[in-house]
Amino acid sequence: MSDMRILVTGGAGFIGSSLCEKLVAMGNRVVALDSMFRGSEANLESILGSENFALYAGDVRDVDDLDACVEALGGLDLVYHLAAINGTKWFHEAAHSVIDVNVNGTLRTLELAMAHDAKYVFASSPEAFGEPLSQPLTDGDAMVFTDPKAHQRHSYGGSKYLGEIACQHAARDGLDVQIIRPFNAYGPRLNGDEYGQVIAMFFQQLIESSELNVHGDGSQTRSFTWIEDVVDGFVKAGMQDLPTGEVFNIGSTEEVSIIDLAERIAKFGDKVEVSFGDGYHGDVKRRLPNISNSKQVLGWQSTVSLDEGLKMMWDSITL
Ligand SMILES: NC(=O)c1ccc[n+]([C@@H]2O[C@H](COP(=O)([O-])OP(=O)(O)OC[C@H]3O[C@@H](n4cnc5c(N)ncnc54)[C@H](O)[C@@H]3O)[C@@H](O)[C@H]2O)c1
Numbered sequence: 001m002s003d004m005r006i007l008v009t010g011g012a013g014f015i016g017s018s019l020c021e022k023l024v025a026m027g028n029r030v031v032a033l034d035s036m037f038r039g040s041e042a043n044l045e046s047i048l049g050s051e052n053f054a055l056y057a058g059d060v061r062d063v064d065d066l067d068a069c070v071e072a073l074g075g076l077d078l079v080y081h082l083a084a085i086n087g088t089k090w091f092h093e094a095a096h097s098v099i100d101v102n103v104n105g106t107l108r109t110l111e112l113a114m115a116h117d118a119k120y121v122f123a124s125s126p127e128a129f130g131e132p133l134s135q136p137l138t139d140g141d142a143m144v145f146t147d148p149k150a151h152q153r154h155s156y157g158g159s160k161y162l163g164e165i166a167c168q169h170a171a172r173d174g175l176d177v178q179i180i181r182p183f184n185a186y187g188p189r190l191n192g193d194e195y196g197q198v199i200a201m202f203f204q205q206l207i208e209s210s211e212l213n214v215h216g217d218g219s220q221t222r223s224f225t226w227i228e229d230v231v232d233g234f235v236k237a238g239m240q241d242l243p244t245g246e247v248f249n250i251g252s253t254e255e256v257s258i259i260d261l262a263e264r265i266a267k268f269g270d271k272v273e274v275s276f277g278d279g280y281h282g283d284v285k286r287r288l289p290n291i292s293n294s295k296q297v298l299g300w301q302s303t304v305s306l307d308e309g310l311k312m313m314w315d316s317i318t319l
Helices: 014-025 063-074 087-094 093-116 154-172 199-209 227-240 258-266 292-298 307-319
Strands: 005-009 029-034 053-059 078-081 119-123 177-182 211-215 221-225 248-249 255-257 273-279
Touching: 005 014, 005 063, 005 093, 014 029, 014 227, 014 292, 029 063, 053 063, 063 093, 078 093, 078 227, 087 093, 087 154, 093 119, 093 177, 093 307, 119 154, 119 227, 154 177, 177 227, 199 211, 199 258, 211 258, 221 258, 227 292, 248 292, 248 307, 258 273, 258 307
Parallel strands: 005 029, 005 078, 029 053, 078 119, 119 177, 177 248, 211 273
Antiparallel strands: 221 255
């Protein structure tokens, strides 16, 4: 489907910018709303001049900013809600803001979609499961949260959990809502500073110091998912007729330990050392998706192996 009027909140961020590029290339009219907390104009360089695209600097919690985006679009057919405070270090350091932006941003954009009878796609997270008791993460599994007195890591997972509740409530009220849970998306433009994500951090450390710092003992595993596969999941969820309230785990089923990841990335450099530091509270031991619903209902599965993706990412940095 093309020629839709689409709002992408968080559209100047890592996933949002790639999603905007794809939606514009498909022939849609797109407005990206972003506070520029972690997004940037540079992420959107390829489409900033396009007549079908506009970037609006504003706050997803502000209804005037949301209304201005709809006015710029001339109506609203679809909302992709990606705006959030993301990045593990922030979850510990800025729990109040994480809860405020993530929960209120979801409520305001759900209200906007309802007011315009627009379809709504929510970027949730596997962290909505908290510290789950079993893997792979499967719909219907318990979402397990630990005592906030010990640490506030789950400000983020808890905000996504509440977001899912708000989405399911809106679905029950008749809104067409889809929920996407991306599993460790990676690719060019991923943030590699201390507030960033592990693959980009390792590449940055490789270039700056030839020493990769692993959090904890490195035995924890993750499922890394190439950005174009993640964007494909969002597009499929937004553009197809689906039952409302569906939830899709968008993740590679290739389970990789962090020490294995560090060793693979070390091979791109020369005489690279791997060191070990403190782990984060609440960092789950495994994070593996069950993607049966994504395969059957969405027609989605990942197509890029980790080795292929790491090579593409390295090329994007060095070529
Ligand atoms: N990257 C992943 O692997 C991953 C995994 C699970 C879930 N998610 C979710 O997907 C979405 C996109 O993630 P990302 O990796 O692109 O993160 P990101 O931080 O690059 O993108 C989020 C964007 O939201 C913007 N933002 C923050 N506060 C805002 C506010 N008050 N108003 C408007 N914009 C605001 C930021 O500036 C940023 O550009 C997020 O909701 C995130 O929680 C991402």
